[in-house]
């Protein structure tokens with residue numbers, strides 16, 4: 001077995017999920033509704049009217065799912081907590097049954113030798129807080145800090161790797177600018193406010209965690225590297241705008257204490273003069289960064305709103321079911337860019353994966369998904385290339401453990417290395433799951 005792809009000792013091999021996408025039972029045992037409970041039950045907003053009412057029924061099947069993770073040999077599992085399961089109104093009263101669900105899940109993971117990575121916020125804001133303005137209300141920093149404190153007091157020590165937010169860019173761009181995601185706002189003036197408040201809440205939660213917790217906390221961002229379609233000056237500046245908007249908008253304030261200048265150019269009169277003290281709150285020392293990588297973007301200047309920058313389809317490339325180009329080099333480039341721009345902060349690839357059209361489960365329980373195996377193999381090799389180039393990468397979480405609820409796209413897209421039959425809830429490990437288990441077992445050498 002060649003050591004060509006030997007990964008560092010202690011490198012974590014995991015899979016990632018999110019509460020709303022897999023748990024189901026959104027209102028069980030005293031839980032409160034989230035903005036996704038409401039959004040999905042609003043006619044016309046999700047594919048087929050799909051909701052998270054059942055999803056993968058993980059709220060009831062979690063023991064079997066942990067057993068599945070152990071059988072795959074995972075050494076880590078990234079999941080998120082449903083804020084409104086623990087704090088039904090978002091603040092104040094704690095729901096013991098909600099806290100207990102996550103406590104038992106964590107204990108089962110530890111018992112199976114699997115390191116939990118807990119994400120506090122993966123898009124499912126308590127509806128009661130949305131009624132009070134949600135991320136548009138500056139009080140959200142205090143609400144989120146209170147929630148972080150409740151979780152840290154309950155789980156810190158058993159959970160040693162914490163994440164405040166998952167992908168603030170998607171939360172803002174999807175939920176407040178384009179309206180495709182909950183809470184479904186389409187408002188150029190709200191988006192910067194929600195975005196800035198999310199980062200204030202991130203900073204407040206890090207401070208709150210450090211008052212209670214003794215372990216590691218970080219931020220997870222999606223990075224999509226932008227490559228200019230041509231040397232033309234307008235394509236170069238459009239690429240710069242798109243890069244600042246998607247890739248620097250959150251890491252700059254979190255790690256450097258200021259926004260990239262392009263954001264005022266993009267949003268114009270919709271970009272406020274932020275209070276200087278906000279940046280001291282946002283810029284908290286972090287123990288790691290989580291990078292979610294799916295694809296790249298070849299960018300040119302166009303008339304689109306608000307970026308005036310658009311994607312150029314690559315004729316010879318492979319595209320996934322979500323329309324994303326398969327471009328593993330972009331992951332290496334991204335990891336090196338993060339190190340070059342923000343220093344040698346420890347990194348995890350906290351999500352990477354692809355939706356392809358999977359055939360139905362064949363006789364004997366096989367799901368042949370060669371395109372996903374090829375995608376994962378090439379992206380894991382890209383991670384290894386970044387490690388060889390000096391990046392301090394501590395782990396990789398495949399998105400996703402299970403086929404699950406792909407937000408507004410419902411159940412139409414399958415990202416799992418394990419197939420889920422939503423009618424029976426039968427789990428079937430796909431060929432990609434068996435392949436990944438072998439990679440994990442060999443600590444990467446089987447790549």
Ligand SMILES: N=[N+]=NCCCCNC(=O)[C@@H]1[C@H]2[C@H](O)[C@@H](O)[C@H](O)[C@@H](CO)[C@@H]12
Nearest residue numbers: 018166167170222224292294295351406
């Ligand atoms: N255009 N375009 N570019 C690609 C931009 C990717 C933005 N979407 C994500 O990163 C989401 C992340 C989310 O955490 C998870 O909850 C989602 O299920 C996966 C799959 O969608 C990914």
